[in-house]
Amino acid sequence: MQEIEKNDAQGLVGQAQEPQRYNPAEIEPRWQAVWDADATLYAAEPVSGPEKSSKPKFYCLEMLPYPSGQLHMGHVRNYAIGDALARFMRMRGFNVLHPMGWDAFGLPAENAALKNATPPRAWTLKNIEQMKVQMRRIGLSYDWAGTEIATCLPEYYRWNQWFFLKMVEAGLAYRRSSKVNWCPKCATVLANEQVVGGCCWRHEDTLVEQRELEQWFLRITKYADELLDGLDTMPGWPEKVRTMQRNWIGRSEGAHVEFRVSGMSNTAAITVFTTRVDTIFGATSIQLAPEHPLVKEWVKSDAGLATAVAEMIAQQKVARETGDIGNIEKHGVATGKTAVNPFNGETLPIWVANYILADYGTGAIMSVPAHDARDFEFAQKYGLPIQRVIGSLTSLTTDLPFEDEESVALVDSGEWTGRTPVEAQEAMARFAEEHGFGKKTTTYRLKDWGVSRQRYWGTPIPMVYCTNGHADLKAGGVVALPESALPVLLPEQIEITQEGGSPLGRVAEFVNTTCPVCGGPARRETDTMDTFVDSSWYFYRYTDARNSGAPFDSEKANYWFPIDQYIGGVEHAILHLIYSRFWTKVMRDLGLIRNGEPAERLFTQGMVIKDGAKMSKSKGNVVSPDLMIEKYGADATRMYALFAAPPDRDLEWQEEGVAGISRFLARVYRLTVKYAPMVRAMESRVRGDETAPEQFAGQTADGAALLRTLHQTIAKITADFDGRWHFNTCIAAIMILVNEISAAEPAMDAGRVSRATVAELLRSLTLMLTPFAPFLAAELWQQMGETSVVFQQAWPVADAELARESEIEVPVQVNGKLVTVLRLAAGVEEAEVRAASLADEKVAARLEGKTVVKHIVIAKPSGTLVNVVVR
RNA sequence: GCGGGAGUGGUGAAAUGGCAGACACGCAGGUCUUAGAAGCCUGUGCCGUAAGGCGUAGGGGUUCAAGUCCCCUCUCCCGCACCA
Numbered sequence: 001m002q003e004i005e006k007n008d009a010q011g012l013v014g015q016a017q018e019p020q021r022y023n024p025a026e027i028e029p030r031w032q033a034v035w036d037a038d039a040t041l042y043a044a045e046p047v048s049g050p051e052k053s054s055k056p057k058f059y060c061l062e063m064l065p066y067p068s069g070q071l072h073m074g075h076v077r078n079y080a081i082g083d084a085l086a087r088f089m090r091m092r093g094f095n096v097l098h099p100m101g102w103d104a105f106g107l108p109a110e111n112a113a114l115k116n117a118t119p120p121r122a123w124t125l126k127n128i129e130q131m132k133v134q135m136r137r138i139g140l141s142y143d144w145a146g147t148e149i150a151t152c153l154p155e156y157y158r159w160n161q162w163f164f165l166k167m168v169e170a171g172l173a174y175r176r177s178s179k180v181n182w183c184p185k186c187a188t189v190l191a192n193e194q195v196v197g198g199c200c201w202r203h204e205d206t207l208v209e210q211r212e213l214e215q216w217f218l219r220i221t222k223y224a225d226e227l228l229d230g231l232d233t234m235p236g237w238p239e240k241v242r243t244m245q246r247n248w249i250g251r252s253e254g255a256h257v258e259f260r261v262s263g264m265s266n267t268a269a270i271t272v273f274t275t276r277v278d279t280i281f282g283a284t285s286i287q288l289a290p291e292h293p294l295v296k297e298w299v300k301s302d303a304g305l306a307t308a309v310a311e312m313i314a315q316q317k318v319a320r321e322t323g324d325i326g327n328i329e330k331h332g333v334a335t336g337k338t339a340v341n342p343f344n345g346e347t348l349p350i351w352v353a354n355y356i357l358a359d360y361g362t363g364a365i366m367s368v369p370a371h372d373a374r375d376f377e378f379a380q381k382y383g384l385p386i387q388r389v390i391g392s393l394t395s396l397t398t399d400l401p402f403e404d405e406e407s408v409a410l411v412d413s414g415e416w417t418g419r420t421p422v423e424a425q426e427a428m429a430r431f432a433e434e435h436g437f438g439k440k441t442t443t444y445r446l447k448d449w450g451v452s453r454q455r456y457w458g459t460p461i462p463m464v465y466c467t468n469g470h471a472d473l474k475a476g477g478v479v480a481l482p483e484s485a486l487p488v489l490l491p492e493q494i495e496i497t498q499e500g501g502s503p504l505g506r507v508a509e510f511v512n513t514t515c516p517v518c519g520g521p522a523r524r525e526t527d528t529m530d531t532f533v534d535s536s537w538y539f540y541r542y543t544d545a546r547n548s549g550a551p552f553d554s555e556k557a558n559y560w561f562p563i564d565q566y567i568g569g570v571e572h573a574i575l576h577l578i579y580s581r582f583w584t585k586v587m588r589d590l591g592l593i594r595n596g597e598p599a600e601r602l603f604t605q606g607m608v609i610k611d612g613a614k615m616s617k618s619k620g621n622v623v624s625p626d627l628m629i630e631k632y633g634a635d636a637t638r639m640y641a642l643f644a645a646p647p648d649r650d651l652e653w654q655e656e657g658v659a660g661i662s663r664f665l666a667r668v669y670r671l672t673v674k675y676a677p678m679v680r681a682m683e684s685r686v687r688g689d690e691t692a693p694e695q696f697a698g699q700t701a702d703g704a705a706l707l708r709t710l711h712q713t714i715a716k717i718t719a720d721f722d723g724r725w726h727f728n729t730c731i732a733a734i735m736i737l738v739n740e741i742s743a744a745e746p747a748m749d750a751g752r753v754s755r756a757t758v759a760e761l762l763r764s765l766t767l768m769l770t771p772f773a774p775f776l777a778a779e780l781w782q783q784m785g786e787t788s789v790v791f792q793q794a795w796p797v798a799d800a801e802l803a804r805e806s807e808i809e810v811p812v813q814v815n816g817k818l819v820t821v822l823r824l825a826a827g828v829e830e831a832e833v834r835a836a837s838l839a840d841e842k843v844a845a846r847l848e849g850k851t852v853v854k855h856i857v858i859a860k861p862s863g864t865l866v867n868v869v870v871r
Numbered sequence: 872g873c874g875g876g877a878g879u880g881g882u883g884a885a886a887u888g889g890c891a892g893a894c895a896c897g898c899a900g901g902u903c904u905u906a907g908a909a910g911c912c913u914g915u916g917c918c919g920u921a922a923g924g925c926g927u928a929g930g931g932g933u934u935c936a937a938g939u940c941c942c943c944u945c946u947c948c949c950g951c952a953c954c955a
Binding site for chain 2: 021197238239240243244247248250252254272273274275276287328330353354355356357359360361364365366367368372373374375377443445570573574643644645646648649650651652654656657659660661663664666667670726728729731732733734735736739809810811812813815816818821853854855856858860861862863864865867868869
């Protein structure tokens with residue numbers, strides 16, 4: 001049993017001079033130097049062999065940045081969240097993989113080259129160095145030596161080429177000519193996912209043009225169903241992201257039906273896609289998209305139609321430019337042709353309409369005005385007939401258009417009359433198939449991923465065009481290089497100009513090569529890969545980043561995957577996050593990995609805003625992380641990013657708030673430094689054993705109260721890390737603890753708190769600060785006489801016994817309104833609570849002349865409450 | 872139009888159906904100082920001198936009890952948007 005040593009504390013403290021002021025500008029660089037000197041400080045433990053880690057694994061990942069050269073606050077927030085988690089999980093005894101790298105290919109490097117004549121490679125590598133300095137200053141616990149990758153280096157991008165060849169072999173990469181999105185500013189093609197509202201994702205005010213080009217595509221549509229269905233089994237992903245992906249994939253079940261065109265050869269037919277084949281008896285016209293192949297045919301011999309269609313296309317272009325596409329008025333033109341409804345032999349006029357999308361379904365529809373709002377609007381405008389074929393079971397009086405499929409039945413629909421729509425859809429599709437004019441079909445909004453880019457700074461596509469005509473049919477008629485020819489290196493000496501065409505096409509030494517099959521002269525593919533290829537699998541490379549014989553070792557990947565926690569911005573919901581799911585499935589089917597999804601849990605943090613708007617150069621509201629660190633320190637900056645809002649919400653950056661955190665850290669510093677000599681002077685045996693309950697037997701009231709708050713704080717923070725991630729309230733809890741310790745200073749100085757208690761308070765406080773303010777934690781740990789590494793210590797364990805309150809507060813309500821708060825001993829009987837609540841003066845006054853109808857006593861772990869209901 | 876999120880003090884925010892506004896910023900007063908800065912102490916939802924009353928976008932409901940659950944309406948943000 002430890003006796004309380006009076007005056008000890010006082011004596012030691014009395015000798016201390018004016019404590020040093022908290023000076024992050026001195027502390028942080030000093031610790032950074034110590035940490036930087038140890039390349040394995042944050043390395044994960046081995047995953048195989050005799051040294052294999054016995055700990056459970058935890059893969060903590062933040063999205064890798066593009067090396068623009070400048071870290072912004074969004075990065076700081078993202079990485080502060082991930083770093084707090086990684087540090088916490090290490091202290092909780094997990095084998096943590098916490099990697100970082102650079103998404104280093106892409107257009108900005110070429111633009112910079114144009115602007116100031118720096119080669120893209122040099123420019124990129126310089127930016128990486130710059131940003132790495134910034135990230136090190138923040139104290140992020142990445143395993144740089146073991147994991148760092150830069151996607152622009154051949155050690156990395158050769159595996160992009162390797163995967164590409166594997167996909168060619170598997171029929172997943174192919175070349176074809178098609179209409180593609182062209183950004184005039186980027187001077188390259190974009191994938192559908194990179195077109196946002198008709199504009200380029202990098203140039204939000206630049207309209208994307210349509211061009212017909214030969215392109216390489218990856219067959220992501222092969223996985224459309226799996227990508228969609230998998231979303232249902234991913235509870236660790238935000239519903240928002242899953243919904244966005246569902247919409248993007250856009251699976252739609254329906255049927256194709258062929259309508260023969262009258263007066264043309266027997267083979268001429270229009271195939272329409274419909275999800276409501278049950279309404280086909282209500283079809284009163286056929287509508288084609290202006291770009292439909294038949295329309296292109298017909299305009300040749302019909303000048304009037306040609307003019308109308310050309311106008312339509314022009315108008316759509318204008319609407320897209322002004323952003324009005326979507327609420328553009330419906331209009332159309334009759335072609336004069338007709339087609340036959342195969343279900344009832346009716347002859348329907350064929351129109352061209354501006355509301356029919358060329359690239360969805362078949363670009364042709366059957367128009368059923370009675371049961372489709374859009375067709376209804378169109379038919380009314382042009383006086384087309386409206387034929388009702390679905391009725392409610394009781395009457396036909398419902399307004400048109402009537403789109404319900406529930407509790408209704410078909411009318412005037414031949415042999416299907418009386419069937420429900422759902423039954424009829426199935427039966428009619430089967431009928432069409434049996435008679436050879438249709439079938440059940442599923443269409444998707446998702447299209448194959450166009451990966452060719454007419455740019456220099458990207459991964460060369462490892463294909464050649466043989467002049468002798470050697471052609472690999474699997475590769476779309478060109479020749480795939482053998483694996484042994486990899487990597488196909490990007491030439492270093494290159495002149496970047498604004499000329500059209502792929503810059504690589506102007507480098508003769510690159511272009512001219514030999515055919516791997518016949519040895520004859522051949523031309524290399526001069527397009528490079530979309531940079532989203534790089535980021536589709538980078539997190540697998542992290543598990544084995546120095547492997548020169550394979551993209552990674554399967555055993556290592558299988559150990560670490562799936563990622564336990566992935567953290568990043570929601571802006572990648574349908575770009576990176578859908579591509580990387582696809583890539584994972586491809587790698588699984590190649591036998592490289594076992595998992596079918598890359599990440600168990602995904603967290604999308606909110607934006608950092610300033611003055612109510614997203615930080616941007618054009619708004620002039622950008623806050624520089626460097627400036628913040630300079631003024632307040634890295635600890636204060638990253639801690640503020642966690643304190644100002646819960647991590648999933650947008651965060652308003654207020655510099656006064658950072659100053660506030662800095663003041664708080666200064667208080668912690670002063671407090672700890674003041675008592676550090678006392679803690680240091682204690683025998684390490686006692687010091688290191690502070691959680692043993694016997695240390696606190698015979699505890700004073702002051703000490704017990706402090707320990708109670710301490711253990712409540714530990715419990716709260718531990719639970720929050722495991723649960724809801726409200727780091728803002730975690731930090732608030734630490735502040736409450738510090739406020740309380742500060743207020744108890746007189747008691748501590750007077751020796752009314754045992755040394756063991758003071759030591760436990762300050763040691764646990766320091767440990768809890770580690771995930772949020774690692775520099776300060778390291779400093780204070782050392783000041784308390786420790787030589788160990790603070791973030792390698794075990795996370796403190798909450799002791800429920802010490803956390804228990806001796807007294808409870810019991811609010812008493814009368815008719816639901818608070819009247820008083822009683823203070824009662826913890827563990828008091830319900831009957832006593834009941835009696836005490838009625839005995840209270842204020843309560844009694846309210847009961848005067850009334851009858852007590854109910855006397856409710858709620859006793860829950862969260863608290864006790866009384867409500868007296870009177871009449 | 873569809874889908875998702877949000878609406879609480881001067882501000883950022885907190886509250887497993889159980890004391891609304893924890894924690895912090897800002898502000899005010901005080902203390903220290905030749906002075907200022909920093910620190911420290913006190914106060915700070917609104918109305919009211921007070922007792923007290925009123926308050927979580929607005930309206931209704933369920934409940935002993937609603938910021939929280941249900942219904943309707945409004946506003947803001949994000950995503951999708953003629954997807955047949």
